Amino acid sequence: MSKKIFWIIGIVAVCIVGIIVLTDVKEKAVAFDYEGQPFLGEESAPVEIVEFGDYKCPHCEEFNNSLFPIINEELVETGKAKFYFMNYSFIAADSTTAAQFAETVYKELGNGKFWELHHLLFANQTTESGQENLMTEEFLNAVLSKVATPDETEKVMQAFSEGKGKEAWNKDMSTAKNLGVSSTPSIFIGGKEFNGRTMNDFVKMVEEAADGK
Helix, strand or coil, X not given: CECCCEEEECCEEEECCCCCCCCCCCCCCCCCCCCCCCEECCCCCCEEEEEEECCCCHXXXXXXXXXXXXXXXXXXXXXXXXXXXXXXXXXXXHHHHXXXXXXXXXXXXXXXXXXXXXXXXXXXXXXXXXXXXXXXXXXXXXXXXXXXCHHHHHHHHHHHHCCCCHHHHHHHHHHHHHHCCCCECEEEECCEECCCCCHHHHHHHHHHHHHCC
């Protein structure tokens, strides 16, 4: 269900617990359709990093909390890459609910609010006692209200009830299926799947993708 990736930065090792599924490295980059996708970074950044994730996946939470900040600081904020999140919702029914809700936030409130909600969903994946939170509409409303005004929250809830996040979600799921994504988090850099094990591997792949532009 998930991947196990070892990232080594200097002498510090950070581990995501899971199962790593190794596949052959693609010779050619896959052409992604990035239009209308939420991303972080500069528009002009030469390399696209894509995470396929599930808001119910504990390994995606670990990636978001432990590894994404490093990627963001070293590669995104320096203008070397843009970071995209695409949905591969497969764990439970409320995986889809959360994904479509997040897509609705992006559609109605924009990129900034999407990323605020995105990080909060992972931060609130479980309770303080370690119990899993069901991502119901009530739960999602409460999480969104932490970063949105009452009027904004009401606007999103109305749009969500009308299914306005489904089209974007369907697009992500179709992309994931076409790429053969079967686990989360799955990472693509410059259109190629990342199967390395260290942060050095990650940075090297970003640099190679930039050189190939």
